[in-house]
Amino acid sequence: xxxxxxxxxxxxxxxxxxxxxxxxxxxxxxxxxxxxxxxxxxxxxxxxxxxxxxxxxxxxxxxxxxxxxxxxxxxxxxxxxxxxxxxxxxxxxxxxxxxxxxxxxxxxxxxxxxxxxxxxxxxxxxxxxxxxxxxxxxxxxxxxxxxxxxxxxxxxxxxxxxxxxxxxxxxxxxxxxxxxxxxxxxxxxxxxxxxxxxxxxxxxxxxxxxxxxxxxxxxxxxxxxxxxxxxxxxxxxxxxxxxxxxxxxxxxxxxxxxxxxxxxxxxxxxxxxxxxxxxxxxxxxxxxxxxxxxxxxxxxxxxxxxxxxxxxxxxxxxxxxxxxxxxxxxxxxxxxxxxxxxxxxxxxxxxxxxxxxxxxxxxxxxxxx
Numbered sequence: 397x398x399x400x401x402x403x404x405x406x407x408x409x410x411x412x413x414x415x416x417x418x419x420x421x422x423x424x425x426x427x428x429x430x431x432x433x434x435x436x437x438x439x440x441x442x443x444x445x446x447x448x449x450x451x452x453x454x455x456x457x458x459x460x461x462x463x464x465x466x467x468x469x470x471x472x473x474x475x476x477x478x479x480x481x482x483x484x485x486x487x488x489x490x491x492x493x494x495x496x497x498x499x500x501x502x503x504x505x506x507x508x509x510x511x512x513x514x515x516x517x518x519x520x521x522x523x524x525x526x527x528x529x530x531x532x533x534x535x536x537x538x539x540x541x542x543x544x545x546x547x548x549x550x551x552x553x554x555x556x557x558x559x560x561x562x563x564x565x566x567x568x569x570x571x572x573x574x575x576x577x578x579x580x581x582x583x584x585x586x587x588x589x590x591x592x593x594x595x596x597x598x599x600x601x602x603x604x605x606x607x608x609x610x611x612x613x614x615x616x617x618x619x620x621x622x623x624x625x626x627x628x629x630x631x632x633x634x635x636x637x638x639x640x641x642x643x644x645x646x647x648x649x650x651x652x653x654x655x656x657x658x659x660x661x662x663x664x665x666x667x668x669x670x671x672x673x674x675x676x677x678x679x680x681x682x683x684x685x686x687x688x689x690x691x692x693x694x695x696x697x698x699x700x701x702x703x704x705x706x707x708x709x710x711x712x713x714x715x716x717x718x719x720x721x722x723x724x725x726x727x728x729x730x731x732x733x734x735x736x737x738x739x740x741x742x743x744x745x746x747x748x749x750x751x752x753x754x755x756x757x758x759x760x761x762x763x764x765x
Contacts, residue, residue: 401515402723406528407507410722413601414713416527417660418758420600422727423523424534424573425609425757430750432539434574437532438549438585439598441567442556445529446506447498449513450560451475454499457512471509475499497560517555522548527601543582553587565590571598573607575753603657609753611661615669618653622676625650629683642684643697650680654702659713662706663761674702714762729763 400408405416424435442448455472478495499509507528514526521544525532533552535545556563565587572594574580584591597606597613604614628649632642654673665673681693694701700708717724729744744763749755 400511401518401526403518403524404511404515404526405723406526406530407511410716410720413527414657414659415723416525417601417603417657418724419727420525420532420534421605421609421660422724422757422759425751425754427536428573428575428609428751429754432576433541434537434572434576434580434582436535436537436543436545436582436585437571437573437598438534438545438592439569439571439600440531440533440549440552440587441564442529442531443562443564445561446501446510448561449499449510450497451478452496453559454509454513457515461512471505475509513559517552519548519551519555530601532600537580537582539576539580543580546583546585549585549587563587565592568592569598570594571596571605571607573609575608575751603660611664612666612669614657615661615665615673618656619672619676622650622653625653626676626680626683629680633683639684640697643699646680646684651677651702655705655709658702658706659710659758662710663758664756670703677702710758710762717759724759727759729760 405411405413405419424437427433427435455476458468458471461468479492480495481492482490484490499513500506510528514529514531517526517531518524519533522533522535525534531552533545533548535543535548537543553563568587570585570592572580572582584594586592595607597604599605603611604617605611606613629642629646632645654676678690681688681690681697685693685696688696693699716722717728729747731744746764747760749760754760
């Protein structure tokens with residue numbers, strides 16, 4: 397099969413939302429690292445993206461790929477000439493109606509078909525990150541330079557018209573990252589002749605990112621969400637549910653929320669937020685096993701502290717980036733070749749960093765270790 401657009405992170409083997417967000421944050425932090433540049437980010441939203449995929453256009457794109465003809469014709473046959481009707485009772489049916497668009501949702505095939513549909517969406521003059529139907533455009537504007545974001549958005553609009561997809565201007569947002577005292581002045585970006593709202597924070601793939609490239613708002617939201625779930629531990633304890641079963645509930649329903657995208661913000665986490673996150677697990681274990689210290693509870697249930705888990709997960713994830721030539725591999729610093737027998741060998745050259753903002757992002761932080 398033809399190569400999938402490298403800016404596509406969704407439904408791709410060895411790729412995830414974490415890969416997409418690390419790529420975004422790294423690119424934007426590096427672009428503003430001690431420079432006078434600003435970054436314009438436009439988050440695009442498609443109205444009923446999966447439902448409006450035109451079968452004729454998608455079939456033409458599939459047949460244009462270098463894949464076995466039998467598979468291409470099988471997929472096109474699955475999509476084309478479909479009909480549907482509504483059944484109200486055993487003897488009450490509507491008339492048959494054709495189904496000219498839409499891909500099956502809840503299947504492995506559905507996301508892949510949509511990926512093939514938008515594979516040729518490559519607006520000029522801007523970086524693009526795609527996660528299935530989530531599309532993010534970004535442009536680095538140097539001091540005194542002119543922005544071409546409107547041209548990129550116009551190209552996406554034109555592509556959408558040709559491919560019979562509809563941008564939802566009400567849900568498209570613009571985020572400007574500018575760290576200089578004298579800010580850049582940008583005209584508003586328009587989609588379908590409607591000016592996009594310029595916001596101070598935006599939710600990207602479930603993570604709230606601010607125009608200061610901070611994730612504190614996301615962490616506070618996670619803490620607030622988890623605190624509401626802690627009450628269920630109290631109810632389970634009052635119901636005399638065995639401690640191992642309550643621990644199972646905590647590990648399935650509470651800890652994953654605490655660790656959602658933890659690798660993304662681990663190295664930038666302030667001490668007070670580190671303590672706040674760890675305090676939630678301490679509180680949970682004190683409910684499950686009252687009278688025991690935090691360390692004793694961790695030992696009893698063979699658990700690790702959240703900070704230790706984040707450190708271990710960061711190492712595992714970084715090793716996977718190093719060993720696999722995935723979408724983050726090109727961000728790594730050059731290998732560090734040292735002929736001296738040092739007590740602590742650094743495997744990668746220390747990247748050039750001018751601001752703490754870029755220094756605390758995932759890849760520069762872990763490359764220094």
